Amino acid sequence: MVDLSTALWRKSARSGSYGCVEVAFVGDQVAMRDSKDRDGPVLVFTTAEWQALLGGIRSGALDQR
Secondary structure, rough: OOOOOOOOOEOOOOOOOOOOEEEEEEEEEEEEEEOOOOOOOOEEEHHHHHHHHHHHHHHOOOOOO
């Protein structure tokens, strides 16, 4: 379990008023949450998992068809 009590959450400057995801880098892990539901669930990734997710997003591999 990751202690998120002191996490510094960041939201993309590109996110609009409808909300977005926020990320926090905590030690060697990355936490992600919905900016509209800050008390809701949090996904936690290892650095390798986070890099794989970003790679999939950038390559378009995760686009809906």
